[in-house]
Amino acid sequence: MKLQSAMEYLMTYGWAILIIAIVLAALYALGVFNGTAFSGESCIASFGASCKSIITGPGFFRVTLGQDLTHRMYNITYAFIPQSIPLPTTSPNSIFDYPKGSVIGYSTTGYIIPLLEDNGETATVFFNSSHTLNSVPAASTNSISGNLGNSIAIPKGIGTTTSGEIWEIYNPVGGSVSKGPFLTEEVGHISIKIN
Numbered sequence: 001m002k003l004q005s006a007m008e009y010l011m012t013y014g015w016a017i018l019i020i021a022i023v024l025a026a027l028y029a030l031g032v033f034n035g036t037a038f039s040g041e042s043c044i045a046s047f048g049a050s051c052k053s054i055i056t057g058p059g060f061f062r063v064t065l066g067q068d069l070t071h072r073m074y075n076i077t078y079a080f081i082p083q084s085i086p087l088p089t090t091s092p093n094s095i096f097d098y099p100k101g102s103v104i105g106y107s108t109t110g111y112i113i114p115l116l117e118d119n120g121e122t123a124t125v126f127f128n129s130s131h132t133l134n135s136v137p138a139a140s141t142n143s144i145s146g147n148l149g150n151s152i153a154i155p156k157g158i159g160t161t162t163s164g165e166i167w168e169i170y171n172p173v174g175g176s177v178s179k180g181p182f183l184t185e186e187v188g189h190i191s192i193k194i195n
Contacts, residue, residue: 043190051188056195058156059129065187066122073170075177076113078105080127082153082164092169092182096144103153104131104144129154155194163191
């Protein structure tokens with residue numbers, strides 16, 4: 001008798017349980033249960049890169065960047081390139097050869113990070129709208145002073161969003177900041193919501 005009662009219960013409510021399971025699986029696949037869906041911040045790192053710990057505020061954001069591959073990078077610069085800006089050239093002439101409108105990142109060492117070793121070494125990089133390239137510096141200079149200004153690349157309004165790419169230009173062999181070769185790589189795609 002109990003077995004018959006259990007079978008009737010499963011037949012009656014089994015379809016509802018199955019439908020609920022399918023809906024939950026679909027919501028999970030869409031990322032509804034992912035914490036970044038609520039915070040509005042995500043950084044999807046490119047192969048071999050790391051991009052984590054995003055903190056935002058009006059007109060700025062901070063992120064921890066690094067690389068997981070087994071090569072050293074010297075004299076590294078980072079830039080946030082909003083979606084509406086063209087991506088940088090694959091053959092940069094200097095460590096600041098980013099497109100006009102890019103937001104140049106800076107760390108505790110300034111605009112240039114001297115060295116990132118392999119094995120997951122990271123640097124905390126700040127991006128502020130007041131550090132936007134108004135013009136691309138000459139290849140012979142290692143300075144961006146006089147080339148920076150304000151922009152709305154990183155919005156200031158609470159609740160506003162922006163997205164784009166973070167790129168790095170670096171020297172793979174070390175030496176002088178002004179001498180190449182210089183390489184450029186995409187670090188990741190970032191989406192932020194100003195808090």
